[in-house]
Amino acid sequence: MKRLHIIIGAVALAAMITPSVASASGFLVARFGGEQGHPTSSHPSAIYFNPAGLSLNSGTRVYVEGLFGTRSANYTRPTEAIDTVINEGDSSAGTPTNVSSANSGKATLSDLFAAPFAAVVSDLGIKNLGVAAGVYVPFGGSASWNQNSEYSDNNAYPGAVDGVQRWSSIEGKIQSLYVTLAGSYYIPKLRLSIGAGLNVVSTSVENIRARNASGTDDLVSSNGTMQEGRALVDVSNTALSVGAGVIWRPTDAVSVGVSYQSRPNFGTTNLKGTLQTKLSLASPSTSDIALRWPLPDVVRAGVAFRPTRRSEVRVFGDFTRWSVLDNHCAMTMETAEMGCLLDEEGRVDPNGASVAFNIPRRWEDTFGLRAGGSYWLNAEREVFVGLGYDGNAIPDTTIGPDIPDSKKMTASIGGRVLLTPELRLSATFTQVIYFEREVELRDESPFEGLSRLPDHAGSYQQSVSLFNMGVEYMF
């Protein structure tokens, strides 16, 4: 019963907490297991990274991990990125020159966050078998940008207090919670382990951004009325996906693993919910929408080699097919079956669904590469280090402070200690070093109509520190 409480508690925790973006790429945030989370591992995190690893240990293991972190980010938007700056007396829509700081300058963010991982793995008393159940969040992120105190209590520009990044994000969260059942079997004759898992993926997205009808960052219309509004998306759904993998151990010292995690819903999924808008002086309104939400599939491969009985060297990587994420297109619920049809510039094709808004993404495939090693001080104590690189999924044309990805390096250090024959503690500290990103001003908007967004050129900086702490109970 106590063990059941641990699992239920972890599930509840996972449902309520979203990891801040500490991404491998895009908003893939699968860093549970720390340096033990890789495609040749027998660690309980193998339930996601490679289910084939589940049969490489015996007995029953209950593993609960907390991933704790801090994230600081800033975005500096140049004045030149403002759509239209207007001078006093101009009779056109735009941002009055005396309040250009409402739409340009520096926005900052600093978050503490936590994300859980929990799994139970057992051989059920059958040699070479491994079955597991787990809950975790491989895709997600949250952000709450700091306010611009210069515009506190400013009735003329009531939106500006939410920061210069607000046309992309004010506050939001993305979460794909996986509940997985997986199984694995080790075939001694072939020295091969095979595994597969079925995931129930509960995805929810809630995000608010500044928005006006024309897709610009205009604060006022030509007659001086307020133009800035808000759009709040609150959508969710549940879908299935699968994971599978193999691990081959040609010798006792070498492991080679390959795994695959499919796309949730085995393709694009539509999240359903509501879009609340407050556009200019119109009353707030709510529409039922289906938000197109393509998530990628991921291929992982790795090699682990034990040059001595006390050491292991690992090299592994992943390929994430982020190119499936072309648009986040919000369609009316009634017409969503017709699909979101857009031309190259994001204009809506009338033969498709009725579109409420579209956020062009046009992301690119990414790869990541990590290398690490372990050294066993004795049978009870292991120390490990790791170094990694992860690519950037987001092109300059569609980047925004809502998901400010960039190329990044990771450096990790940690260890595991067997406190008793049944209880093992592990801890990993990881520093994610994001490369500073400068995005050039655009000549003109690459997207029109409902796909048009303000220019998010400027400077992006981000830093994330992670601390994984896990407890493993074995019996």
Added chain:
Amino acid sequence: MFTRSTGSIACLALALALGACVNPGGKFDDFVDRIPDATPEPDGSILLEIPDISGRFFIGLASVVDVDLPILFIAENTLHANPDGSATLDSTIQPLDYTTLMPAGEALVFAGVPISMTGQFDLTKATTTVVEGTANPITGTTLTLSTITLLPTIKGEDLYCGQVTGNVTDPLAIDLTGSNMAAIRVPDGAIGTELPDPVGACPPDSENPDAGTPDAMPADASIPIPDAGVPDAEDDNNDSL
């Protein structure tokens, strides 16, 4: 029931221990609360004679979501004066392509619309109206409206203007309350490039009621009618009182 408020409390409790708590819905409510209320519109005054707005008018409908990109129409009006001084109006309002200013989609037809002695009338279409994407300069997407009501006041023989209400239901739910329209006289048959710049709301100088006929009250009726973009050829009809 796990409501937004109980969720916030739970999130706050966890945040104290673990951090990372967001509430986008609360941010939305905060923004709406920060917006000042709109100023009410003044009422109109009684007219001695209802100006004849028969003929062709170019309408700009400045929606509340973006007043700078009016939806454009051409209207063909026939005003029927009644012996008691009241009048009714027949009006066919044709949406225009916002790039070519040529007809786009189906026209809205109104017949026998009574005009009040303040010059106000009510053009309401309570059935589904579709405005094609080519006539929507804001986003270029087809709009479906469950209702639309134009509530103009006749300012003179060459201008009527006023408020617009209604509800867009697709692709977004939008309450059009707060939108405005203005109709300016154009030559018979004028279309496309022959049309002047549109006007999307009552010109500021027209806010005093009527500009076409003397008032019964108040006595001040000597307000010139704004040109409002009417082509020069039509200046004969551009009365000053």
